[in-house]
Amino acid sequence: MNAGGAIFKCIAGICLAALVWPAAAEMTLISDDALSGVSGQGGIYLSGDVSINEFGGPLENSYFGRCDDVAKNCGARLAFRLKETGGWMVFDDIRGSFAFEGLTLGMRTIDSGFAGDGELFSGDVLELGLPNIVRFDDVRFKIAASSTPRPTDPGFQQTDMFSVEMQGDVIMEGNLLVFPTGNP
Template structure:
């Protein structure tokens, strides 16, 4: 079953909310007077920082294709496959592994009702805004970009052509926002 990126983002958002709920369940709310409230400003959303390690020694799936990183005849790391057309081939990130660190990734809902050369007024809906962190640190990150005949290497008729391999080390400066538009018609 395929879910849209917006549906996946929504699921992650609710999962994070459920994780944080026990911390706020015991919070006490005090009313603010109008004069005190006029001095308060804020924004809704989520601010995230973290370290994400992906398959540093090999993935959890071990079969004829995937294995531990010390097995020379096996592939090591995660695999992400995206089908470009309904009856077309697959774009693949294969053998993904390493560590990503970031601080300041933000998530919030933003209303688009103007801008975009007048298209915003026609759209007039909410989108998910992902605020990119200032710096992302990469440690021993590796992956291959490939074209594949199937999503999984164990599927019948599997054939993959590796386009190029990437190794990343160090810091990348990121600025701006990524807007995730919902599927469907407004």
Template sequence: MISKAWMLSGILLAMPAFAEMQALDDDTLSSMNGQGGVYLSGEFSINKDGGVLWSKPASNTPSTWKASQRSCATAGPSTPENCGMRVAIRSEAGGGWYVLDNLKGVFSFEGLTLRTRTINSGFNGDGATFNQDVLEFGLPNEVKFKDGSFALRVANQGGWQNKSLSVENGGNTSYQSYQQTNIFSAKIDGTIRMQGNVLIFPQN
């Protein structure tokens, strides 16, 4: 039979030890090496209820819109729809624009990481020559979309304009050949699982 004294000794041995936390001085800190990073999870919405750049017109007939109005409803419906965010990128000074248009919805992610990484090997021998730190973004384990939508387009200028040529309707008489072509559009509800990372190299 196990005595009470032995039982008490066993309980005491199983208990964790506690110590007072103390600040490290500068000399101690300077002698320590470590590696850190950031692990992020969160949720954000982009123009879930429409953007602020344009108000929603009463109809889907462009010739009746004012300069401050725009509808992002798909072709055909008579009911107008609020527009989302527009991001336009010009790849070269004299070239056209790549446009991510009508971007809106709720996006959440888990496991986005950010850290520095030293590249001193690999990359077919270029890593040893490079021998510098880069930023490494670890892709989230999963990204969830709720009522997400976007359209990828090409245009001959970054800012959107009503195809109607009157100034009252948002046209521009000095830029009458405004053109924008839709490559594809998508609506997303669901979860995407991701793997890998993105490296950002510094450049002088």
């Protein structure tokens, strides 16, 4: 072995040892008194990059198809029934991609009437901390009313209300609070 190879192996060994050594640290117990002085926050911090039907969906039938076929819808579909006996509100032909960093999920206790601005409430709520910037890349979808949740269901009729196309950055600030209901 030449001297250069030996020096390289020596340096690689030292670097490897430096990386492994902290992992070998031993855990120690903390007494109840010491632990009572520790505070922290609960919650989840999320970042993501989501692509939806960028190149078309896997389903091809009389309604869905390839994205290059203008006579077909190629994106995802979300359907919501607004009333038990009512029709369906749908987000249809959803496609594109978006990225975000810093969406937080946590619990928050509300024990005031929002300084007189809201109904009295005392309990825990889910708090969604909105990310500062959401980046949209060729995001498209339609908002429509539909007689059925799926276009393949019997009696399907849909009225497209409007189409949305989004490109670029959206700045989001604030929190969204989700309140529990008394009726499950």
